[in-house]
Amino acid sequence: MKTNSIKVDQPVSRGHLEEGSVSPLKPTRLPLRPGKRVEVQWRREELSCSMDRTEWFGDDNRRVVVAMVVVVVVVVVVEVVEVVVVEVDVMVVVVVMEGMKMMIGKIIMIAKC
Helix, strand or coil: CCCCCCCCCCCHHHCCCCCCCCCCCCHHHCCCCCCCEEEEEECHHHCCCCCCCCEEECCCCCCEEECCCCCCCCCCCCEEEEEEEEECCCCCEEEEECCEEEECCCCCEEEEC
């Protein structure tokens, strides 16, 4: 699955994921453990996804995606959101916000608001 990721311009150790270049930090340097609170910032233009099955429901103004793989929702917000790390993973970050799953690739955590 080819997925564009949010780009990181500050060290993840500061707890911020921001637009910029991809973080060179290795997983062992990320202070992300279950229960830890971190602040995440993303920009909508950095989010996209590839899916092997897509179903659309609703009208043009409100579309819901159902897919068999991780869904990346394009959010029209640029803000810092505090999340709680649920599980540390070595491949992707999944942030759950308002019931929607968003993948922020190559950042090492699975979190929820």
